[in-house]
Amino acid sequence: MSDFTVLDLLDLDLKEHNHLSLSCIGGRAGLSRKITTSKISRPGLPLSGFFDEFSNNSIQVFGRGEQVYISKLEREKNLSSLEKLFSYDIPCCVFCDDGTPSDSLLALAEQSGTAVLSTPLISSDFSRRLYQTLDEVFAPTQTIHGVLVEVYGIGVLITGESGVGKSETALELIERGHRLISDDTVRLRNISDNYLIGMGENPLLAHHMEIRGLGIINLANLFGVGAIRDRKQVQLSVHLEEWEADKNYDRVGESSLNDTYLGISIPMVVIPVKPGRNIPVIIETAARNERLKKLGYYSAKEFDQSVLKWLESESARKMYYINEETL
Structure with a gap:
């Protein structure tokens, strides 16, 4: 699907066990940003400062571990990795388990025009549902x-x-x-x-x-x-x-x-x-x-096997009678 945006993701009419339960809690200017891949990313390594092979075109999913680590960075007033993360044109961020981002993170999101979403689902359930949804959205x-x-x-x-x-x-x-x-x-x-x-x-x-x-x-x-x-x-x-x-x-x-x-x-x-x-x-x-x-179970093969068994048994009886008559 071409031109699939974050707003399109929010508007998807997903039923029951596929529902993502997403809501936008910040960076509404980024709702028009395009999602171009079905891949998703857990940004644990980028938050620690390692940005090699960073999947910046993927939706960034923040689970419990990432949220606790962000709190630690804020207590230490070390926001350089967060600032660098939001310097990329990432499609959006999703905080799982009803996580609430801090004011400093929301400020970075607003400044960079990146939508911040929230869901009550735990990260494992949300990631599975999101991957399945995006896989279908981008399917041929x-x-x-x-x-x-x-x-x-x-x-x-x-x-x-x-x-x-x-x-x-x-x-x-x-x-x-x-x-x-x-x-x-x-x-x-x-x-x-x-x-x-x-x-x-x-x-x-x-x-x-x-x-x-x-x-x-x-x-x-x-x-x-x-x-x-x-x-x-x-x-x-x-x-x-x-x-x-x-x-x-x-x-x-x-x-x-x-x-x-x-x-x-x-x-x-x-x-x-x-x-x-x-x-x-x-x-x-x-x-x-x-x-x-x-x-x-293959009916045609079963029929063939039955016919072959019948033919073999008939042939065996005929050979038996022929041999009996020649004695």
Whole structure:
């Protein structure tokens, strides 16, 4: 994300266990200062006067130890390291555990135009939440045309040509008790090159759905808040396409298809659409099957092994009878 500022950090609408509980207690002129990295810094060494490799472009997090050390420096009237710290264009300072900076530190912050923030969280909890938040803010993003639903706990991304029935399929899944994340457009985020998070391109419109013949419907109003969620990890890609009679579709499940977004590969299934096929039930089955795979159970491989065992046993019986007849 470009031009992400300290004020943007304060305005983030984070829920429950992700909430940073930040408030500005000084240096309000620095709220417009940009945050350019997801890294954070604990400035213990700089406070002691060691500024080699100082991460001055990172948010500076002051825990209990740093706060006690600052008090010691102030009692000794040795503020040179503090003055040098604020001579850098650091994005902001955060005092954890409801720490209260001294008047001299606030004066340095005001003079340098650096925002000073406070949070009731202890430094370990705050650092974990902040790193996770910034990692998502600065994650590579991609917007695609599709529908994202949660089916049996699996984030299913439904793609296909316009008019193939993506929204209608998602609507049937919601009626069957599953949840919608976004219809029509889905924003994907690459989190730490490890997994994909999907959400609506516009949070205000994500839970609205366009159904041909009905128009725009609000899923939360129709089915309740239990039918929607804000975001979900994308774990399965389902591509809907018109049935082609001369195309050879996978009937056993041995072939392993993958879809790649932002450099991350996720399992994919291709479902041909034609009248009479119950696509929502097929997607439910695909989601259940994906959960089984994550538990180490592969239906296609199990089927192959069963067939091989059966063939081996038949061959063994035939060889036994042949040998009996020749005696």
